[in-house]
Amino acid sequence: MAAAIERVACIGLGRMGAGIARNIQKGGFRLVVYNRTAAKAEPLVRAGARLAGSAREAAVGADVVVTSLMDDRSVLDALEGPDGILAGLSRDGIHIGASTVSPRCAREVAALHAAHGSCFVAAPVLGRPDVAEAGQLRAFVAGDPEAIARCAPVLQAYTAGVLNLGPTHAVANSLKLAVNYMLAVGIELIGHVYAFAEKSGIDADVMGQVMAALFAGPALPGYSDRIRTRAFDDAGFALPGGLKDVDLFLEASAEARAPLPFAAILRDRFVTALARGLEHKDWSAVTEIARVNAGLA
Secondary structure, eight states: OOOOOOEEEEEOOSHHHHHHHHHHHHTTOEEEEEOSSGGGGHHHHHTTOEEOSSHHHHHTTOSEEEEOOSSHHHHHHHHSSTTSHHHHSOTTOEEEEOSOOOHHHHHHHHHHHHHHTOEEEEOOEESOHHHHHTTOEEEEEEEOHHHHHHTHHHHHHHEEEEEEOOSOHHHHHHHHHHHHHHHHHHHHHHHHHHHHHHHTTOOHHHHHHHHHHHHHSSHHHHHHHHHHHTOOSSOSSBHHHHHHHHHHHHHHHHHHTOOOHHHHHHHHHHHHHHHTTOTTSBGGGGGHHHHHHTTOO
């Protein structure tokens, strides 16, 4: 039976990494920290953490190393070389990757650990710095089941929940990117709507109230379920009606001089869906075109 996790190294103490490290420290683990800007480690050191001079030094003697870094390059730089994690991590050590990186990077990191004899657990997190500080992050986790089970107490120290996605590391990173894509598009879309509302004489507070009701209501989760299960036969609102509304979006945005740029993309999607014989399906069936474009249909 593997020994319990006692020593944890946290590498990367930015706004997310600092919150992760603080909660690991609060969890009672012996903490070692490393950050290129050493001053960022001072609050953790004052609370009892040991400051390392390199990623290698931080990894020496650590049961688990947690990285929270900016991008693919910074993760690989922290891992490789004479001062990297692999130069100090023991053969039975575990590396938890909390960074948002590419699926390709996750595969590369996993391969480097496999060659070294250590384990990599991909565990990108969902949440902002205040959520990290509160220990309420959500983690998307993938990797060797035994390694995930062994490092579970560390994950529990800084998260409010873990979604285990199985043994393929890159799946966790793909899911994080899918979520961030939804957020990025949603942020841009909300900006379009507020600009259109202002140009059209709609009070911003009223628009906000309507948005809040929409986000809290059943419509969006309902469409998510329809799209997930491809249940488009019950046409609550059929595709031709959707195309009509998209044309109205375009007309109104031109009149208000407030562009709704996604509307033009939607119009092409609706026309394509109708050309493929989906006119009697629910308007959410327009998403079948995304499947076609991805080679899934």
